[in-house]
Amino acid sequence: MQSDWPILSRYDHEHTKAIAMPVGGIGTGFFALGGRGQLTEWQLMSRPNRGWRPPYAHLLLRTQRNVGTKEEIKLRVLEAASDTDLGADFGAPGTLMGVARFPRARFEAAYPFGRVILEDKSDVPVRATIEAFNPLIPNDTPNSSLPFGLLTITLTNMTPLPVRATLTLLMTNIIGTDGMVSDLKDNVTETAEVVGWHGMKFYKARELRTAQNGTMAFLTDAQEIHVARRWPFQGSPWNGEALGIIDSLLQTGWLPDADPNAPCPPSPNDTWHSSLTMIVPPLAPNKSQTVHLLIAWHFPLRNLQEEGWWSPEAGQDPIQTNWYATQFQDALDVARRVIPHLPDLRERTIAFVKSVVEHPAPHALREAALFNLTPLRTHTCFRLADGTFLGWEGCAGQSGCCIGSCTHVWNYEVATLSLFPDLHRSMLESHLNYGVVQDGGERFRLSLPLINPTWYGAAADGQMGLIVRVYSQYLHDKERDGEAWLRKVYPTVKRMLAFAWLPGGWDADKDGVMEGAQHNTYDVEFFGPNPLCTGWYLAALEATARMAEIVGDTDFAHTCRELRKKGAYWVDNNLYNGQYYQQKIATPPSQPAPMTAVTGEYRNPHPQFQLGAGCLIDQLVGQYRANRCGLGDLLDRYHIRQALASIFRYNHHESLRDHYNNMRTFATPEEAGTVICSYPLGNRPERPFPYFGECMTGFEYQFAVLLLDYGMRDEAVRVVEAVRNRHDGKKRNPFNEPECGSYYARSMAAWALLSAWEQSTK
Structure with missing residues (x-):
């Protein structure tokens, strides 16, 4: 799946601050690719929660190369610096704010395709691009209503020296919470494999009839991966958790599992934080390597009383089933049925997007028409x-x-x-x-x-x-x-x-x-x-x-x-x-x-x-x-x-x-x-x-x-x-x-x- 999709609009760093492109299908919920590469707006569970980002929903890049006799290791959060409040009462708010970001980002889009370009020529040996899409195919409602987002991450070696790299997704197991309603007890993270893609699955070990209960899957086509279902340093005092992340990635390139030889126990009170590390094939000078990361979800229920569209005097159950959830058993089933068809779904979406990008109307009209299809694919x-x-x-x-x-x-x-x-x-x-x-x-x-x-x-x-x-x-x-x-x-x-x-x-x-x-x-x-x-x-x-x-x-x-x-x-x-x-x-x-x-x-x-x-x-x-x-x-x-x-x-x-x-x-x-x-x-x-x-x-x-x-x-x-x-x-x-x-x-x-x-x- 090469990056040959058309581009309609380009944004320089100063014009990326407000960008959040929804990634999801019709009636499925979504997350968003931010203009600076951040994974944000995690609105998967049937109602909005604008701006919500779990404690961890971050990609990190580690690069390693030999410069003369010295081994050079760089660790970066795979997003550009945000405009956070640096003068806040207790310092800059946010996750891993003490780990460097890229200084600048560019964003390119032709909805539902979005691409972030991150580069730091003076400090980081690779250029990174993060691409996201979910199928949008006219007159094919089922394939435009799929609960997943595909991230395509490409690293390009910008130096004359070979580079080794890893990409790590840090992800909080959010089963049971949409950032408003929360029940994080008994969450489980397991390793998973579907049609040759490997990664991890989130679920809850007990029945919970809420809109926040369901499953998620994070799967990659990278040939070598490391999954940490829960970290041994989770919850360590004085932010030892962040120290454990930093030390582990700098030393080995991935995070350790707390007990790799035993099943993951249900979380006792709070939830688990998990990680998926993708080992990128060696990067020769001026060459690129690409890995794909599929994020799939399946949250069957919606509580229309929570959402505010229900008449309680009707005496009926406000908890209803989402149509998309009737089409799949769980998030792994979504992945199992989607992955073999990704090239076709992508090409059919490209064909539609090209028809707009190549339309003779002026740019503003094409952009307004295409980018305003998002209401169909949000809450x-x-x-x-x-x-x-x-x-x-x-x-x-x-x-x-x-x-x-x-x-x-x-x-x-x-x-x-x-x-x-x-x-x-x-x-x-x-x-x-x-x-x-x-x-x-x-x-x-x-x-x-x-x-x-x-x-x-x-x-x-x-x-x-x-x-x-x-x-x-x-x-x-x-x-x-x-x-x-x-x-x-x-x-x-x-x-x-x-x-x-x-x-x-x-x-x-x-x-x-x-x-x-x-x-x-x-x-x-x-x-x-x-x-x-x-x-x-x-x-x-x-x-x-x-x-x-x-x-x-x-x-x-x-x-x-x-x-x-x-x-x-x-x-x-x-x-x-x-x-x-x-x-x-x-x-x-x-x-x-x-x-x-x-x-x-x-x-x-x-x-x-x-x-x-x-x-x-x-x-x-x-x-x-x-x-x-x-x-x-x-x-x-x-x-x-x-x-x-x-x-x-x-x-x-x-x-x-x-x-x-x-x-x-x-x-x-x-x-x-x-x-x-x-x-x-x-x-x-x-x-x-x-x-x-x-x-x-x-x-x-x-x-x-x-x-x-x-x-x-x-x-x-x-x-x-x-x-x-x-x-x-x-x-x-x-x-x-x-x-x-x-x-x-x-x-x-x-x-x-x-x-x-x-x-x-x-």
Whole structure:
């Protein structure tokens, strides 16, 4: 397996500080390769714990060569120096901080491939590269959901003298702890061998029905290894443990086992620390040697109550099984089945990545599209035992953030339908089967367990967008079973659309324009006609008309299409102000339709948190999604183009120093960005809707996609470049674009940039 994968982005040492590239499959958990070579973010056990690194999760390099008559031995932690607090109360915090690191690092990536280059020409005789990957293969969900990471470590002798080297993984046996919940008693480390690869296995010697219990395996193809299941100096006072590590590696090149001739006993209270040393073949001058290290894991259970997405009143067991865990017996079984196929998995992943790297779109667009696939392969997403695919909005520090496969967030992303349509369909079916009540209202957040829903709110944008996604799924699956599937779900879709026409509802007067209590992605209700919710409504009307025609419901198709035309005419003549589309604030309905008034603001005759005369970044989001499935222009094309130009003119800033944001800061005053809403005509409500002053990448991407849709390529590139420049590895992680939590699902709207660029050139 040679290092021939493509590179999309390169980062110098100053731009590696914030990098942490997730390594793991869909719904499996992950660890991360840090920009300076550190193995970090050990989030393997079903929920986040941002920044967690076990006491030991370190690679060490030992080199040895003869310089004249003197034997020279060097020991280095295989990562670059971190920006830790050197002035901390008790000295620099961290593991083995008294052992030298490399002075500088470089990082190269084309997700899911990442590579760190470490070099110290003045002191260390070898250059080291650490490469990491996990398969990402479109339309092959099982092979994109494998719980492992492959590290490829290459040492190159940069001197005219022969060099001998060893690589040692120091690893705490973390079975039983995710860094928050902890039960480390009875942990065992054993030597292991699978299909010619050797190493060690972690497990617990007793049954423990928790999300933290499982198995791990660390296996290498190195021909000579040493495993220390537990160290004789573990826990020695006055940091004798670190001294034992240093002395052993300097003297022999590996760590001793406490009792190599006896089985490893279960840990009595705390856990064991273990090590795997790989003897690298001799390095001739200017030559390289490579070893591979496979890290596999198998944590079968997830505790949805710990994670915060469970209704205890359901009286059911919150401990559920991960789908990926049903495919394997344990971590060794993962390795046994993966190792023979590593070359094929790698080549198929390379083929996909190359299709992005070699795409004609500008660099920022390619990077945004590819690097924002990470939410699919972090704790933002998971699968239940039966394969049901669910998603948070994002990840908080130690939990998921915002439950429910939230429609008004997930409606923006297009990556799942494009790359893993089976997962997209699964999420749709969960909403259609468990989220829709009898009168057609749809719970925009799914509860767990699915069969006992407790959430009781409908979002106008979320519900209408869900309808458009159903039509998109039909188009994708048309040549397979799309029509049969559509006929099955169509009655539910029809009820969902008709819900808008209930008394006190979103479009109670059935004129093609929403006026009621319209809960939306800004976590408030808009009252009165506005482009956000009515735009989604127009898209849903056209999508439903087309679906109705397919299933033979011609009268309903006619009703929907006439409403769409009528509504579009009204919007163009009443909400378009000559520059963009704005809201006409209305008095809330005295009796809102069930589920529509989520916040209670309808009781205020002069409701707060409205859009009003604002120029909204996603005022045309319904058009954005309509364009992805060929619904055509929903509004006057000239008005659409003028509105897009106005958003760019008023909301995009090359410097935000004169923009005043009262909310969360995802773009600092020194940076560029496109803000959610501006008020160029004045008349800003005293209390506008939340988030109006923020920059959020998912919204910026949908705007950039629309700019491309309507031929405004230069503006689109500037919008995307501003986002990616903010995530430059120095200030922020290029593999994580937060909104309400890290690895935010809406950022996957970036995937549409590639196809939009292609269409914009035609």
